[in-house]
Amino acid sequence: MTSRILTRRTGLAAVAVTTALVLAACGGNGGEGHTGHGSSAAPGASATPGAPGAAHNTQDVAFAQGMIPHHQQALEMAELADGRASSARVKDLAARIEKAQGPEIRTMTGWLRAWGAQVPMAGMDHTGHAGMSGMSGMMSDADMTALKKATGKDFDTRFLSLMVQHHRGAVEMATTEKDKGRSGAAKAMADGIVTAQNAEIKEMKQLLGTS
Template identity: 50%
Template sequence: MTIRSSLSTAPRGPRARRRTALVAAVAAAGLLLTACGGDSGDSGSMDGMDHGGSRPSTGSASAPAGGKNPAPGAFNDADVMFAQMMIPHHEQALEMSALADGRARDAEIKKLSARIAGAQKPEIEKMRSWLAAWGKPESAGGGMDHGSESGSGSESGSDAESGSGMSGMMTAQDMAGLKASQGKDFDRKFAQLMIDHHRGAVEMAEDERKNGRNATARKLADEVVAGQSTEIDELTAILGRL
């Protein structure tokens, strides 16, 4: 009360008015800084809650410069692992299919091997584009050690031994036996090995359908299950008559 009285009775010259205005400006700035600081703290706290609430393995794909995002939306570790494992799995199927040229005798084996190559090569490119958009390596590296247990370091699918963690993969011995066969013997070996190979792909695709998050990856998994299940039935029928 005393302060208010003294201020109201103080001389109101230019200097006093400037001093009063300065005090008011400083007080207003202090209130503004306090409010901003409170907002920043709240925002940072919310950011921390958001990051903590979402799994570190989850992210969103970014479109390549000047291009369309090949796998838009969120993705998780299951999506990444699906692509990283299915690429070498498909590559081995391409290698197996290529052997049919000059070795296969059965017309259906020749036709089916060409269809497998025609379907799986574009799928490899799709999955590579996803990994690039997700900022992930093509190989799982230390996570899965695709083929690293063989010690060869080769990128060839056939060099990945059965211990690579990918179901249905042929061993080097399997591939050598297929390469050495001809005619009806090749047809039988090819059908049986490809049935096992396809079953492994279906198993991985089923895992992606169950655990994956990215819609594009899950769609391809659906296609793998449908397409390769049909081919398993066809190969089984061929094997039965050979």
């Protein structure tokens, strides 16, 4: 009898030790897992940096979709200067506008594709409808027709006056992006647009004699 009792107690003790070890192991793994999750990701941060759609918001999309056709019209205006302007400074300004805004269009197009958003087609505004005159600073069809018909000093004056208006619209759009956007790259471009185009507005007003 004594032998059976001792054997039974030994078996129970072994089971208790084994159970304690298993529970300790499970508790340790659970604690490490919780700590790992808490330190590696904030609540709601499911997208990895660099993944398509990460680190941007609807304002970033609206900025790119609006600024692409806005830039496209500026390029159309600038391309007219080479054969129509009489001022070398106007021609130089137009060339700088082309050099700056062409690459920005390509960059913003890449963003929209990465974000799975619609890329505006030439001749369409940020709402996706033909005709872009409703956007801030955009020229009407009548404005563009008159500019195409102008030459010499008349062209210079029309071009500078219209481009000042156009640049002001771009600065307004870029300022909104700086305030409300999320994408670091888009906000950086917006900041560059504000700086560069404000400087060009000042330069154009000087050429017009209105500064």
